[in-house]
Amino acid sequence: MPGFSRFTSLVDALPATVPFVGPEAIERGRGLAVKARIGANESSFGPAPSVLAAIREKAGDIWQYNDPENFALKAALAAHHGLSPANIAVGEGVDDLLGLIVRLVIEPGMPVVTSFGGYPTFNFHVSGFGGRLVTVPYTGDREDMDGLLAAAKRENAPLVYFANPDNPMGSWWDAESVVAFARALPETTLLVLDEAYSECGPAGSTPVSDALIDLPNVIRTRTFSKAYGLAGARVGYAFGTPETIVAFDKIRNHFGMPRLSTEAALAALADQAYLKEVVGKIGAARERIAAIAVANGLQPLPSATNFVAIDCGRDGTYARSIVDGLMQHGVFIRMPGVAPLNRCIRVSTGQPEALDLFEEALPKVLASL
Amino acid sequence: MPGFSRFTSLVDALPATVPFVGPEAIERGRGLAVKARIGANESSFGPAPSVLAAIREKAGDIWQYNDPENFALKAALAAHHGLSPANIAVGEGVDDLLGLIVRLVIEPGMPVVTSFGGYPTFNFHVSGFGGRLVTVPYTGDREDMDGLLAAAKRENAPLVYFANPDNPMGSWWDAESVVAFARALPETTLLVLDEAYSECGPAGSTPVSDALIDLPNVIRTRTFSKAYGLAGARVGYAFGTPETIVAFDKIRNHFGMPRLSTEAALAALADQAYLKEVVGKIGAARERIAAIAVANGLQPLPSATNFVAIDCGRDGTYARSIVDGLMQHGVFIRMPGVAPLNRCIRVSTGQPEALDLFEEALPKVLASL
Numbered sequence: 001m002p003g004f005s006r007f008t009s010l011v012d013a014l015p016a017t018v019p020f021v022g023p024e025a026i027e028r029g030r031g032l033a034v035k036a037r038i039g040a041n042e043s044s045f046g047p048a049p050s051v052l053a054a055i056r057e058k059a060g061d062i063w064q065y066n067d068p069e070n071f072a073l074k075a076a077l078a079a080h081h082g083l084s085p086a087n088i089a090v091g092e093g094v095d096d097l098l099g100l101i102v103r104l105v106i107e108p109g110m111p112v113v114t115s116f117g118g119y120p121t122f123n124f125h126v127s128g129f130g131g132r133l134v135t136v137p138y139t140g141d142r143e144d145m146d147g148l149l150a151a152a153k154r155e156n157a158p159l160v161y162f163a164n165p166d167n168p169m170g171s172w173w174d175a176e177s178v179v180a181f182a183r184a185l186p187e188t189t190l191l192v193l194d195e196a197y198s199e200c201g202p203a204g205s206t207p208v209s210d211a212l213i214d215l216p217n218v219i220r221t222r223t224f225s226k227a228y229g230l231a232g233a234r235v236g237y238a239f240g241t242p243e244t245i246v247a248f249d250k251i252r253n254h255f256g257m258p259r260l261s262t263e264a265a266l267a268a269l270a271d272q273a274y275l276k277e278v279v280g281k282i283g284a285a286r287e288r289i290a291a292i293a294v295a296n297g298l299q300p301l302p303s304a305t306n307f308v309a310i311d312c313g314r315d316g317t318y319a320r321s322i323v324d325g326l327m328q329h330g331v332f333i334r335m336p337g338v339a340p341l342n343r344c345i346r347v348s349t350g351q352p353e354a355l356d357l358f359e360e361a362l363p364k365v366l367a368s369l
Numbered sequence: 370m371p372g373f374s375r376f377t378s379l380v381d382a383l384p385a386t387v388p389f390v391g392p393e394a395i396e397r398g399r400g401l402a403v404k405a406r407i408g409a410n411e412s413s414f415g416p417a418p419s420v421l422a423a424i425r426e427k428a429g430d431i432w433q434y435n436d437p438e439n440f441a442l443k444a445a446l447a448a449h450h451g452l453s454p455a456n457i458a459v460g461e462g463v464d465d466l467l468g469l470i471v472r473l474v475i476e477p478g479m480p481v482v483t484s485f486g487g488y489p490t491f492n493f494h495v496s497g498f499g500g501r502l503v504t505v506p507y508t509g510d511r512e513d514m515d516g517l518l519a520a521a522k523r524e525n526a527p528l529v530y531f532a533n534p535d536n537p538m539g540s541w542w543d544a545e546s547v548v549a550f551a552r553a554l555p556e557t558t559l560l561v562l563d564e565a566y567s568e569c570g571p572a573g574s575t576p577v578s579d580a581l582i583d584l585p586n587v588i589r590t591r592t593f594s595k596a597y598g599l600a601g602a603r604v605g606y607a608f609g610t611p612e613t614i615v616a617f618d619k620i621r622n623h624f625g626m627p628r629l630s631t632e633a634a635l636a637a638l639a640d641q642a643y644l645k646e647v648v649g650k651i652g653a654a655r656e657r658i659a660a661i662a663v664a665n666g667l668q669p670l671p672s673a674t675n676f677v678a679i680d681c682g683r684d685g686t687y688a689r690s691i692v693d694g695l696m697q698h699g700v701f702i703r704m705p706g707v708a709p710l711n712r713c714i715r716v717s718t719g720q721p722e723a724l725d726l727f728e729e730a731l732p733k734v735l736a737s738l
Contacts, residue, residue, distance in 0.1 A: 003612030016618035024436040046432045067393040097532045232431040232628030243372030249385035257600030300461040
């Protein structure tokens, strides 16, 4: 039986797709159990105990819609960053905000510049609004800012995506270079500066909060899904000039934020000591993942994120067989989607027990190939 | 300072707006405390104790993204309705699903038929995608199905919105009439049948779950925000033919569902005994609200929802002054937005303590006008 006959031509041309296959779907599809969940750059260190306490304490309020203005969370974020609440938009994860940003700027056929192999969910949204992806290869496993800038100018692109630190490679640029890149872009090009992993990077890898706050064509995005350990809560935020940020109010799902997620984010933000502790654990886990890679003759790449990309020295087919082989041992990891990045596998930091399983399984998988 | 200079022309033309002002914003703006929260059709009876237990028990999993396929919830909903999981789409509240539906169907300038005074958030989404609203007046405080059908045909509209039971009036049609309406629509017109309040209606007011499941041009929406008491969780769902429902996968925010919200919905669905108990309380509260209205010389309208519209016998200015006056006493209610519906105020059912405050404040407010 056919579906409804009159979806838009854009919708008719889109595939029904999931940008990422979840570990639960892999378990169902392959009849395997995930024992080490280190594939989605979640934080198995979890959120702070104070966050869990807040969720449990506030659970009884769940019959109430959340404040559609997100007043308390915007105020807390503003205080945290030394900005004004008017600089901040809150959304149901960065994925939601990315979709809104694309919608604000892109009409069918318009060019959107990103890196070849960059964040698939951004590309999903671009396709979903009919944008035309213009991709720039990574250079030296880093996003190529000069190439992105040239492409943006050449195409007169209204939108450019740049992640720092980067996913899926874990690489980064120093804050000064990022600021120079943003300031070099034409004012008619909106830069989405995705800083989902900024809490995990070394000093000097993320511009200070107000470094670009004067630029109407820059929106920076952050999330509680990574270092804060709240991937399942869906809380992201964006900051920029008030006049740019107010555009979200024109199209966002005003009652979209879950009440307990908001409470969780407020508690997480208030517990910076815990965040610091987790960032230390992430650093230690990165070192351990790198050591495991080296012990198995593989090459870990430097990382400013909560994961490590490991160069397996061959092609995407080989790396895929490692990913699939590890899953046979219950170790869920992922890998970049395109060459030459897909010579790598990507392993998220996590609790020592998860890394134990990875350490145990990796040599067996490599020996079996 | 101007914002980004190159938003789409559609976005430039949109106002920055909130479809509803939240009670928190009223508190902040007017320096008042909400003591009786009976304005947003939330359920102060709350979710089942089993739901709160599930949230507290699963809180520690919040570091994990939710399954992007929503497998477990779709399976549970399918079992509940006697449908297949392929018939069901899950979203971050019905508001999210309404936005997706509009996006699937509407290109700028296309006509969308709804009732004059119907759900503002649907209209917000239509405007947000550039649709042209074609409105049909209520007749006898009910949505006018004949009028909606005629408008859909006259305009060759690709999309029609119809709520049963209705918000903001609380009125309803019998299931047979709703089915006849759906079947009379051209197959090139998609019907959104919003059944957010269906659990609260009398027997025979909602078509059985499979009554329209053969029609590719019907999507029915339901929510956990009303009778299930989970407004703050943001869980809605839609059902229709598999071939129509799969379209959501082309554009939805796949990792958008919060993990604890999904757990809450699963637990709520499993506790139908609690739902039945709440529906009984909603019925009793409706009767009490009606009695309070009558005691004050006002006319309550029949309701199949978790609220009661009360005809105050004069114009919108008068009703507005009652709404504002009640808020001075800490009683938060709302009212319809347009004439002639705005001769009414709308009072949500709730705990006896909240209705006590309403009962106490209403005569004082009326006397003061």
